[in-house]
Amino acid sequence: MIQSNQAVPNATIYEFIAEETPGCTIGPNAFQVSEITKGKKIVVFGLPGAFTPTCSAQHVPGYVEHEQAIKAKGVDEIGVWQ
Secondary structure (H helix, E strand, O other): OOOOOOOOOOOEEEEEEOOOEOOEOOEEEEEEHHHHHOOOOEEEEEOOOOOOHHHHHHHHHHHHHOHHHHHOOOOOEEEEEO
8 A cells, every 4th residue: 555645666557549649659658657656746546346337437427526626735646547
């Protein structure tokens, strides 16, 4: 478990990019967690039931609805990992 003000463990994560952008090619792109979180205050929520109707309909909308209130507390990014 990661505690408040503790660094996020470094890992390589992959994101599939559908449209090419500067620095990201089409297809899977590797990112280092330590690089994309450096100097940022982030909140990460882990949700059960990835890509299920319950998760999409009941869990995720609450985070979207409260995004501005969370960011108002000085949070740079919100991560919802399923």
